[in-house]
Amino acid sequence: MQTRVLGxxxxxxxxxxxxxMGLNFGYGPGPGKxxxxxxxxxxxxxxxxxxxxxxxxxxxxxxxxxxxALAPIRDKVVIATKFGFKDGDSxxxxxxxPERIRVVAEAALKRLRTDRIDLFYQHRVDPNVxxxxxxxxxxxxxxxxxxxxxGLSEASAQSIRRAHAVQPVAALQSEYSLWWREPExxxxxxxxxxxxxxxxxxxxxxxxxTGKIDATTAFAKDDFRNIxxxxxxxxxxxxxxxxxxxxxxxxxxxxxxxQIALAWLLAQKPWIVPIPGTTKLHRLQENxxxxxxxxxxxxLRQIEDAVAQxxxxxxxxxxxxxxxxxx
Numbered sequence: 001m002q003t004r005v006l007g008x009x010x011x012x013x014x015x016x017x018x019x020x021m022g023l024n025f026g027y028g029p030g031p032g033k034x035x036x037x038x039x040x041x042x043x044x045x046x047x048x049x050x051x052x053x054x055x056x057x058x059x060x061x062x063x064x065x066x067x068x069a070l071a072p073i074r075d076k077v078v079i080a081t082k083f084g085f086k087d088g089d090s091x092x093x094x095x096x097x098p099e100r101i102r103v104v105a106e107a108a109l110k111r112l113r114t115d116r117i118d119l120f121y122q123h124r125v126d127p128n129v130x131x132x133x134x135x136x137x138x139x140x141x142x143x144x145x146x147x148x149x150x151g152l153s154e155a156s157a158q159s160i161r162r163a164h165a166v167q168p169v170a171a172l173q174s175e176y177s178l179w180w181r182e183p184e185x186x187x188x189x190x191x192x193x194x195x196x197x198x199x200x201x202x203x204x205x206x207x208x209x210t211g212k213i214d215a216t217t218a219f220a221k222d223d224f225r226n227i228x229x230x231x232x233x234x235x236x237x238x239x240x241x242x243x244x245x246x247x248x249x250x251x252x253x254x255x256x257x258x259q260i261a262l263a264w265l266l267a268q269k270p271w272i273v274p275i276p277g278t279t280k281l282h283r284l285q286e287n288x289x290x291x292x293x294x295x296x297x298x299x300l301r302q303i304e305d306a307v308a309q310x311x312x313x314x315x316x317x318x319x320x321x322x323x324x325x326x327x
Contacts, residue, residue, distance in 0.1 A: 001047030001291050006197025007271050009170035011119065011149050013078050015266060015291045017050030018043045018284075019201055019277030020066050025057040027207075028220025031279050033065065040069035042281060044077060046288050052173075052199070052275045053112075054082035054123060055104055056090040060111060067112035074114055080171075080199075081108050082153060084123035094324070096126035098137040105141055121151035121173055125159050125327035135166030142167070151199075154325040157190040169196050173275075174325075176200035178209060178261055178303075179230075179242055179312045182326075188269070196271075203265050203274035204258050208236070210283075211243045211257040227318050235314030245306050255293055258283075260303075262290035267300055 002015045021027075023036040030036060040051065053066045063081060070077050083104035086092040108117060120141070122134055141147040149170035152160060163169055172191055176183045177200060191198050206225055207213055215237040225231040230239070246257035253260065258276075265274045276287045295303075315322060 001288065003049070004197075004270060004273050006149075006171045006199070006273060007191065008195030009149055009168070009197060011078065011170050011197070013050035013273055014048045015273060016048060016262065016288060017052055017080075017199065017273055017275035018048050019275040020051055020053045020062055021057045022277040022279055023062065023065060025062055026224050027279075028223040036065055036279070037069040039279070039281060039284060040066065041073075043284055043288075044070075044073055046285065047291075048288070049076065050078045050080070050273060050275070052080045052201075054121075055088040055108060055111075056082065056085045056123060059085075059088040059090075060107075063108055063111040067114065071113045078118040079112060079114065080119035080121060080151065080173075081112065081117055082121040082123040082151075083108075084121075084126060084153075090123075094124055094126035094128070096122055096129045096134050098129075098133055101134070101137045102141070105146055109146065116145060117147045119149045119151050119171060120147045121153045121171075122155070122163075123153050124324045125152075125155050127327060131159050131162035132166050135163040135169075139167035153201075154327075155187075156326050157186040159327060160187070160190055160194070160196065164194055164196070169194070171197040171199050171273075173199040173201055175202045175316065176265065176272075176274075177203050177205050178246070178264060178307060179205045179239065180316050191271075192269070198269065198272045200265055200272065200274045203276050204261055204287075206231070208239065209243060209246060209257060209261040211247055214240065228314075228316065229318060230312070230314030230316050232314060238313040242307070242310050242312065245303075245310070249299065249303060253293065253299075255289070256286055258286055259290040259293055260295075262287060263293035263295050264300070264303060266291065267295050 086095040153173040
């Protein structure tokens with residue numbers, strides 16, 4: 001697989017990363033531990049060198065899983081993890097106090113079985129802790145050799161600038177896909193000016209853009225899509241138009257809707273690195289195939305023109321989670 005550099009950081013990663021969250025968190029029951037480990041290693045064998053986790057996924061168990069899977073190939077991969085929730089639990093409030101960041105870093109190093117965190121993201125902006133304090137703490141961890149690069153997730157342009165002034169931000173991770181394009185307004189231009197890489201999570205619209213979900217799909221009881229307005233049966237029915245569009249374009253390219261959705265993201269900027277996740281080997285192989293699809297200017301224009309006619313229905317988060325993003 002081709003590689004990309006995240007902004008001006010010099011952090012070189014595969015053009016597509018692997019989002020590990022869904023292996024045991026967020027989307028209902030995942031595969032067994034050994035199957036998940038095999039999937040992570042299969043991703044590496046296929047050319048993926050960029051793996052994303054967080055203390056909040058589990059909490060903690062996802063980092064342990066990723067650490068065990070990547071231990072034999074540690075020096076050949078880039079591992080990203082995150083701090084920012086109280087006690088590591090995403091159901092609680094934010095906590096990015098300097099002392100907490102340090103506690104998270106030490107614990108993550110142990111769970112990941114490593115001596116350094118390649119990319120350490122603030123998971124969500126903490127309104128009670130100045131961005132300068134967050135950036136300053138990570139700067140110290142970098143000086144100590146425990147962290148290599150600083151990242152932010154779902155931060156506003158203002159927060160990015162404040163943090164970046166203290167410690168250069170290597171990557172900004174936020175949701176971005178054909179059905180959530182809000183980052184194009186301020187965040188992507190800010191990243192371009194400052195030389196910050198962009199890492200889209202949910203690049204397949206939490207699975208919807210694969211074309212394998214429709215209005216009748218039932219999710220597991222602990223799948224968080226059950227509380228997402230955009231995944232109500234009515235919204236799914238309305239949003240099917242976008243998937244149908246991807247299907248038509250994919251058929252013409254002998255590709256899948258998921259591959260076209262990922263190829264579209266890759267075509268936006270050379271410093272964009274999506275991190276699709278999956279629990280299935282055949283989906284992993286399908287996603288990786290997107291890296292070989294080079295959409296023409298005509299195809300990109302066709303997609304833009306068609307998407308402009310589609311009004312996506314439903315908020316991407318329920319109100320209590322939406323309040324955490326874009327701070």
